[in-house]
Amino acid sequence: MSAPVxxxxxxxxxxxxxxxxxxxxxxxxxxVAGALFMLAPFxxxxxxxxxxxxxxxxAEIALWPKQFYGVENYRFAMEKAPLLRFALNGVIIxxxxxxxxxxxxxxxxxxxxxxxxxxxxxxxxxxxxGLCIPVQVPxxxxxxxxxxxxxxxxxxxxxxxFFLSVFAIFLFRQFFRSFPDDIINAARLDGMxxxxxxxxxxxxxxxxxxxxxxxxxxxxxWNDLYWPLIVISDAKLAPPPLGMMFFADAETGSxxxxxxxxxxxxxxxxxxxxxxxxxxxxxxITMTGVx
Amino acid sequence: MATVTLSxxxxxFGATRVLGGVDLDIxxxxxxxxxGPSGCGKSTLxxxxxxxxxxxxxxxxxxxxxxxxxxxxxxxxxMVFQSYALYPHMSVRQNIALPLxxxxxxxxxxxxLLRALSGQRRTVMRGIEADVAAAAAQLQLDHLLDRKPxxxxxxxxxxxxxxxxxxxxxxVFLMDEPLxxxxxxxxxxxxxxxxxxxxxxGATFIYVTHDQVEAMTMSDRVAMMDSGTILQLxxxxxxxxxxxxxxxxxxxxxxxxxxxxxxxxxxxRLELFGRPMSLAVQQAQGQAVSxxxxxxxxxxxxxEPSGTGRAWFSARLRRKENLGSEYILHFDLxxxxxxxxxxxxxxxxxxxxxxxxxxxxxFDEAACHLFAADGxxxxxxxxGVATASIVPLRA
Ligand SMILES: Nc1ncnc2c1ncn2[C@@H]1O[C@H](COP(=O)(O)OP(=O)(O)OP(=O)(O)O)[C@@H](O)[C@H]1O
Ligand SMILES: [Mg+2]
Numbered sequence: 001m002s003a004p005v006x007x008x009x010x011x012x013x014x015x016x017x018x019x020x021x022x023x024x025x026x027x028x029x030x031x032v033a034g035a036l037f038m039l040a041p042f043x044x045x046x047x048x049x050x051x052x053x054x055x056x057x058x059a060e061i062a063l064w065p066k067q068f069y070g071v072e073n074y075r076f077a078m079e080k081a082p083l084l085r086f087a088l089n090g091v092i093i094x095x096x097x098x099x100x101x102x103x104x105x106x107x108x109x110x111x112x113x114x115x116x117x118x119x120x121x122x123x124x125x126x127x128x129x130g131l132c133i134p135v136q137v138p139x140x141x142x143x144x145x146x147x148x149x150x151x152x153x154x155x156x157x158x159x160x161x162f163f164l165s166v167f168a169i170f171l172f173r174q175f176f177r178s179f180p181d182d183i184i185n186a187a188r189l190d191g192m193x194x195x196x197x198x199x200x201x202x203x204x205x206x207x208x209x210x211x212x213x214x215x216x217x218x219x220x221x222w223n224d225l226y227w228p229l230i231v232i233s234d235a236k237l238a239p240p241p242l243g244m245m246f247f248a249d250a251e252t253g254s255x256x257x258x259x260x261x262x263x264x265x266x267x268x269x270x271x272x273x274x275x276x277x278x279x280x281x282x283x284x285i286t287m288t289g290v291x
Numbered sequence: 292m293a294t295v296t297l298s299x300x301x302x303x304f305g306a307t308r309v310l311g312g313v314d315l316d317i318x319x320x321x322x323x324x325x326x327g328p329s330g331c332g333k334s335t336l337x338x339x340x341x342x343x344x345x346x347x348x349x350x351x352x353x354x355x356x357x358x359x360x361x362x363x364x365x366x367x368x369x370m371v372f373q374s375y376a377l378y379p380h381m382s383v384r385q386n387i388a389l390p391l392x393x394x395x396x397x398x399x400x401x402x403x404l405l406r407a408l409s410g411q412r413r414t415v416m417r418g419i420e421a422d423v424a425a426a427a428a429q430l431q432l433d434h435l436l437d438r439k440p441x442x443x444x445x446x447x448x449x450x451x452x453x454x455x456x457x458x459x460x461x462x463v464f465l466m467d468e469p470l471x472x473x474x475x476x477x478x479x480x481x482x483x484x485x486x487x488x489x490x491x492x493g494a495t496f497i498y499v500t501h502d503q504v505e506a507m508t509m510s511d512r513v514a515m516m517d518s519g520t521i522l523q524l525x526x527x528x529x530x531x532x533x534x535x536x537x538x539x540x541x542x543x544x545x546x547x548x549x550x551x552x553x554x555x556x557x558x559x560r561l562e563l564f565g566r567p568m569s570l571a572v573q574q575a576q577g578q579a580v581s582x583x584x585x586x587x588x589x590x591x592x593x594x595e596p597s598g599t600g601r602a603w604f605s606a607r608l609r610r611k612e613n614l615g616s617e618y619i620l621h622f623d624l625x626x627x628x629x630x631x632x633x634x635x636x637x638x639x640x641x642x643x644x645x646x647x648x649x650x651x652x653x654f655d656e657a658a659c660h661l662f663a664a665d666g667x668x669x670x671x672x673x674x675g676v677a678t679a680s681i682v683p684l685r686a
Contacts, residue, residue, distance in 0.1 A: 182376035185343050190455075191364035191393035196401075204380040 045267075049073055049260040056256050069257060076255070077247075077262040085236065086243030087269055093158050093239050094218045100163045101217060102210065109172030110198045114184060124173070130166035135227065143230055157231040158239065162221065168213050175209040176202060215277050222270050240266040293354030293367070293462035293495055294319045295340065300349035302335055302519075309335050310519040312349065318511075322489050322496045326506040327516035328542070333499045336516075337465050340497065341370050353463060364393070366463075369456035373468040375448045377440040377455075384436040387426055387454045391419045394459065426454045446477045453488070463495045470505065482508055503543050507531065515539050537666035540583045546619060548660070549589070549632040551582040551604070559672070561661075564627075568602050570656050570671040574663065583660035586619070589634040591643065592653040603653035606632060608644050625649060 047063055048056055050070035055062070077083060111117075112124050138161070146157045179202055187197045203210075225241040232238055235246045244266065248259055295317040302310040309332045317323045325333045338344040340351055342363040351358055358366045369390075377386050392401060395418070400409045427433050430450040440448055449469060456464060469485075470478045486509045489496050500506055506513045507527040514524045515538075523535040534540035540548045555578045556562040559571040563582065574580060596603040606622035609631060618641035620634045634652065644650055661669045 180374060180376065182372040182374045183378065185338075185341075185363075186370065186372060186376040186455075187378070187389075188343065189341060189363045189368070189370050190390040201378055 042267075045260045045263055048256060049264050051257055053255065053257055070261070073257040073261040074265070076258040077265065080258070081243065081247040081262055082236075083243070083262055083265050086238055086240045087266060089155075089237060089243070090222050090239045090266070091269070092155060094221045096155065096159045097162045097221050098214055098217050100159070101165045101168050101213075104163060105165055105168035105172055106203055106206075107195070107198050108169045109176055110194075110202055112169065113173045113176035114179070114181070114202075115194070127166050127169050127173075131170060135161065139227070139230060146231060152231050153234050153237060155237065158228050158237070161227060162217075165217070167216070171213055172206065172209055175206055179205060211277055215274060218273065219270065294352075295463055295495060295497065296352040296355075297336075297340070298350050298352075300336065300339060300346050300351070302332070302339065302344070302346050308519060310339075310346070313516075313519070313521055315514060315521065315524070317495060317497065320493050320495055322486070322498065322509060322511045324498045324500060324506040324510035324513045325516055326500055326503055326513055326542070327522075329501055331516045332519040333501070333516055334467050337370075337467055337497060337499050340463075341368055341465050342366050343370075364390075367461050368463040368465055369459060369461035370465040370467065371449075371452045371456050371469045373471055375440070375452045375472075377448060377451055379440055382437050382439055383427075383432060383443070383451050383454075384423060386440070386451055387423045387432075387458055388419050390455060390459045391422060392416075395419060422458055423454075426458045429457070430454050445473050446481065449473065449481060453485075457488075457492070461494065463497065464489075464492075465497050465499075467499045468501070469498075471500070471502070478505075485509060504545060507543070513543075515542060533668070534583070534660060535668050537581060537583070537662040537668075540660055540662070540668075544585060546586050546633040546635070549584045549586060550630075551584060551632070552629070553580045553582045553661075554578065555580060561671075563602050564604050566602070568656055569600055570661070572661060572669055572671055574669070579664050580669070581662040581664075583662060584632070584654050585658070586633045586635040588654045588658045589632065589652050590636070590654065591640060592651040596651055596653055600656050601653050602656050602659075603651050605649060605651050607649050608646055611641060611644075611646075613638075620644060622650075622652065 043063075047065075050068060050073065051065040052067050052069035052072075055065050055067070055069075112120060112127070142161050143152075146152055146160070151157050183201060184197055187201050192200070222239070223241055224239070225245070228239050228242040229245070232242060235243065238246060244259070244262060247262055295315075297313055297315040297317075299312040299314055300310055301308075301312050313336060315323075325336060327333055335344060339346045340353075342358065342361060342365075346359075353366055353368070378389065381389070395415050396406075396412065400406050400412050400415075406412055423436075424433070427436055430453060432447070432450055432454060435443060435447060435451075440451065443451065449472075452469070466485075470481050473481060482505060485496075485498075489509075498505075498509065507530075510527055512525060513527055513530050515522045515530060517538055523530055523539045525533075530539060530543050534543060537550075541550075551563060553561045553563045553568070555572060555574045555576050556567060557576060559573060559576070561568045561570045561572060561580060561582075572580060592603050605625050607625045608620060609623050610621040612619040612621070616638075618636055618638055620636060620641060621631055622634065623631045632652070661671055663669050
């Protein structure tokens with residue numbers, strides 16, 4: 001008496017293949033639309049950097065200029081602004097910050113994740129609270145302190161507020177918590193000190209977390225304008241965004257072609273670094289299939 | 292080589308008391324097994340011996356020397372973990388060499404870059420290589436030395452863990468359920484291998500398991516634990532033949548011991564299912580006594596049950612299990628609301644019983660174990676012997 005229930009057999013193979021195809025098209029359509037939306041400003045930057053000034057402000061939207069003006073724009077940018085210097089500053093600052101962040105955060109995270117000591121939970125709560133404080137809050141006291149010490153206009157001044165990353169501590173703690181206690185105990189029985197356990201046993205397993213954090217940290221500090229603007233007035237020390245600002249003010253006026261050419265040059269290292277890290281990223285994640 | 296002495300070791304986690312004053316004397320070169328149900332504190336006890344956990348009270352001595360102030364690696368013990376605990380990013384060779392590099396190289400000789408400055412390092416490393424090769428050869432790991440742990444099977448990982456423990460020639464091996472992640476066949480194989488390793492090394496082994504078969508087959512002595520105390524300490528046959536309490540009797544032996552409810556009748560005489568037996572106890576009349584009967588002491592009774600010193604009851608066959616060399620027969624107690632009984636017997640005997648058949652099972656009364664209502668073992672006294680006493684056996 002019951003109504004016929006559709007079974008696997010009633011769905012024809014062709015029908016199911018068509019359905020799968022349709023859902024694939026739908027999913028990829030959505031993803032492509034999202035990607036285009038994200039990439040649009042970037043594409044616009046690339047296009048503008050090869051347009052002559054006359055075309056930049058024309059009302060029509062063109063993805064390729066009538067007159068190729070890229071060589072002139074890029075040469076102008078390279079000649080008028082020390083772009084490589086800005087990029088080098090960016091590398092120095094990002095690397096310095098990242099290295100110290102890792103040196104500080106990894107042992108902290110290990111202690112919070114794996115060692116038993118009174119006040120551990122309180123410290124972790126403080127770390128979580130630290131996550132809620134924006135950089136602008138301690139900017140004033142930091143600036144005054146650096147000024148008093150005569151450290152304004154140094155690489156150190158640009159890096160010091162970021163040496164201690166509560167985000168890194170939080171991220172690594174979560175990662176280390178799933179590291180097997182037995183392995184740590186085995187290392188203790190083998191005679192390792194806690195420091196050696198951190199660096200030789202636990203850290204090598206944390207590459208995916210370290211790679212992820214390195215991407216966050218580098219992107220954030222490569223693109224940071226706020227803090228360098230406060231502590232740097234010497235154009236020789238300027239990281240990319242601040243350098244761009246100096247360049248825009250002094251040299252180019254409203255030469256947007258050259259400006260976007262400079263921006264392209266300064267973004268390239270970051271994009272390249274990210275693409276390389278992304279490779280390692282995936283390697284790292286598949287490597288954790290280790291039991 | 293060393294003795295291990297535990298005196299009244301106590302440990303609590305917060306409010307839960309995990310170990311309540313454990314005393315244990317382990318002889319030099321002995322294979323002692325800690326066995327007991329899950330959560331009884333075996334791992335905690337072995338971790339205290341290793342120095343990975345600190346006891347709240349009591350003392351640990353190894354080789355007669357107190358070690359409570361020593362850190363784990365200073366105690367000359369090695370430990371094998373249930374999860375193997377191999378270093379995942381190191382090769383088998385590096386895993387086995389690690390304890391040696393830790394003890395034979397100074398800190399600066401282990402540091403990257405700085406170590407290149409040490410001329411001595413090369414000779415030390417060559418010695419370590421030789422020792423690793425020797426240990427690997429003993430465990431048939433030679434061809435696996437360059438693999439990572441993830442590329443090994445469970446049994447191979449277990450052997451690497453053993454190799455890492457062996458290379459430093461510790462006085463005491465601590466093993467926390469080292470075989471429980473292996474499949475049944477490999478477990479049987481590794482059981483033999485471990486027992487042989489123990490014989491070859493002559494070191495003291497303390498072995499934790501919740502598998503009573505492992506405890507029975509490998510150990511010189513077994514300590515049966517429950518709720519943080521040692522219920523009985525003795526050789527495997529002592530535990531099997533004279534369990535000190537109901538819990539020990541139920542835990543040791545496979546299939547588990549059959550328990551039948553008896554009661555104390557007039558004059559201390561035991562009654563089973565209303566029939567008087569030829570056993571008597573000191574207990575007051577009307578008290579309940581558990582009668583423990585091992586599955587191999589049960590036998591089929593053909594015809595009218597008779598004979599002094601033998602008890603019998605009727606049962607109905609529920610299921611036969613064929614183990615090849617023998618059969619396990621599962622019976623329901625006919626018409627009684629009780630868990631059934633199991634009987635181990637030869638295929639020839641088992642062939643005589645058909646499914647759902649009503650049979651009579653008998654056993655030798657002298658071969659059964661008696662337990663009072665509180666679970667303590669009680670000894671029967673012969674009928675008419677007024678002065679016989681109850682002998683609670685305690686380890
Ligand atoms: N770090 C800890 N904090 C709180 N309780 C713990 C801790 N470690 C163990 N316990 C408790 O102590 C008791 C004994 O644990 P233990 O690991 O010694 O048991 P076990 O006999 O080894 O059991 P198993 O056979 O399952 O391994 C358990 O009830 C467990 O919950
Ligand atoms: Mg355990």
